Amino acid sequence: MKKTIKLSRASFPGVGNFSWMNYFVNILSKKYDVIIDAINPDIVIYTNQFYRENEVDYYTNETVRGIHQYDDSVKKVFISGEARPDFNTHLNKGDNYYALGYEHIDNERYLRFPTLVLDAFVLHNEGGMFDTPFDWLTEKRDGSKILESKKHFCSIVQSSNNLDREKLFNLIQEKHFIKSSGPWRRTVPDKDTLNPHQYHNYSNKEYMGRIDGLTYRDKINFFSDTVFNIAYQFTNTDNLTQEKIIHAYAANTIPLFYGNQYIEEEGFNPKSFINCHKFESVESLVEFLDELYKDNDRLKSYFEEPIFVDNKLPIYFNEDYILDFFSKIIK
Numbered sequence: 001m002k003k004t005i006k007l008s009r010a011s012f013p014g015v016g017n018f019s020w021m022n023y024f025v026n027i028l029s030k031k032y033d034v035i036i037d038a039i040n041p042d043i044v045i046y047t048n049q050f051y052r053e054n055e056v057d058y059y060t061n062e063t064v065r066g067i068h069q070y071d072d073s074v075k076k077v078f079i080s081g082e083a084r085p086d087f088n089t090h091l092n093k094g095d096n097y098y099a100l101g102y103e104h105i106d107n108e109r110y111l112r113f114p115t116l117v118l119d120a121f122v123l124h125n126e127g128g129m130f131d132t133p134f135d136w137l138t139e140k141r142d143g144s145k146i147l148e149s150k151k152h153f154c155s156i157v158q159s160s161n162n163l164d165r166e167k168l169f170n171l172i173q174e175k176h177f178i179k180s181s182g183p184w185r186r187t188v189p190d191k192d193t194l195n196p197h198q199y200h201n202y203s204n205k206e207y208m209g210r211i212d213g214l215t216y217r218d219k220i221n222f223f224s225d226t227v228f229n230i231a232y233q234f235t236n237t238d239n240l241t242q243e244k245i246i247h248a249y250a251a252n253t254i255p256l257f258y259g260n261q262y263i264e265e266e267g268f269n270p271k272s273f274i275n276c277h278k279f280e281s282v283e284s285l286v287e288f289l290d291e292l293y294k295d296n297d298r299l300k301s302y303f304e305e306p307i308f309v310d311n312k313l314p315i316y317f318n319e320d321y322i323l324d325f326f327s328k329i330i331k
Contacts, residue, residue: 005032005330008041010067010076011048014055015202018209019122020079021045021059027319028326038062043075043329058208072096075329081115081242082235098329102240111325113316114266119243123250126213129220136250138311143300146252147227153293154228155179155253157194157219164258165232168276171286176293179226181219194218216247223251227299228274228289233259241266245273254302256289267314272305 005028009021024045028034038060046067057064067076078090078099090099091109100113124133153176158165161184169185172178180187181194199207199214207214223229229251231244241260245268248255257263258276279285292298308314315321 002031002033003330004035006035006037006040006042008036008038008044008060008065009057010044010046010065010070011051012046012057012059012064013049013051014057014059014064015200015208015211016049017047017212018059019125019213020118022125023118023121024322024326027322030319031323031327032330036060038065041070041074043077043326044070045077045079047078047080049080058202077326077329079113079115081118082237082240098325100325104239108328111322113322114239114241116241116243116246116266117317119246120250122213123216123220123246126210127217127220128210128213129217129250134313134317137307137313137317140306141252141303143303146303147296147300149225149252150227151225152177152179153226154230154256155223155226155251156185156230157181157222158184158230159196160184160234162232162234164236164282165230167282168230168232168256168258168285171282172289175286175290178230179222181222194222216243220247220251223248223253226251226253227293228256229253231255231257231273232276235259236261238262239265248273249307252303254299256285267308267312269305269307269309272302272307 007025007028025034038057039062044067051064053064055064070076072094073096075096076098080101090097091107098109100111102112102114104112120137121133124130130136154172156169156178157180169178178187186193196215199211201207229248231248233242233244236259239260239262241263244259245255245257255273256276257273261277263275264270276285279288
């Protein structure tokens with residue numbers, strides 16, 4: 001008989017990140033009977049995202065709670081895409097505090113777990129784009145077929161300004177059309193613009209728990225007829241890798257990646273994407289892209305290369321990697 005584990009979440013927005021919880025529930029269910037219980041949980045997964053007090057958490061069907069509303073007898077696991085799980089704000093609060101994150105930290109209550117895994121999982125779990133969570137990341141790709149589907153040079157969907165991103169956008173736009181849906185630098189007509197709020201209809205049961213994934217699905221489909229995708233992260237933070245590169249690969253584009261200078265240490269195959277950190281200037285990058293764009297054989301080689309070196313997913317995609325860590329917490 002499996003041991004029963006009562007699980008909840010805290011400091012999450014009431015309608016967001018369902019797949020983050022589903023990911024952990026799916027893995028823990030292999031060893032435990034998992035019950036969602038926001039009132040008397042054994043373990044609370046929490047983050048630092050914006051939430052409104054007195055809002056309904058549609059995942060737990062209870063009022064949204066902040067982590068401060070659970071006493072120290074409850075085991076707490078912090079996870080965030082961007083915030084560093086440092087010792088002062090998380091791990092140093094007590095023996096019942098644990099953390100997952102992108103940083104390389106040596107602590108028995110910490111596990112390195114970049115949330116790019118969850119960014120890929122949401123495309124399956126909420127977006128319904130793939131039959132399995134991660135098999136698409138290792139499937140062989142047909143470069144000729146992919147290249148035939150391309151109509152435009154590159155794409156981007158962005159809401160915030162970033163000086164590095166802006167400089168690249170401006171230089172490319174001098175020579176090529178950039179397919180951009182904005183709200184930052186929109187280039188497509190109104191009828192082709194993505195609506196990021198169209199799934200925020202909480203009376204529609206089909207959308208509940210799928211808002212993030214459906215929005216990402218639309219964005220990836222928007223990218224799919226372009227050769228390159230400007231996958232510039234908002235911050236240039238060492239070891240932090242988020243959804244940008246995952247979405248570019250999902251759309252079968254060649255990611256133009258910038259934001260984590262150690263991106264290749266995450267296992268991504270340098271022959272399958274453009275590491276913009278390696279160029280001396282944005283001008284030299286654009287010159288390289290211009291030449292590459294003229295050579296169909298070279299473009300096809302990028303599409304046909306495996307996404308990860310030797311076509312092997314990094315260890316943090318392995319379910320046992322996560323299950324072993326939580327097993328130590330549950331004991």
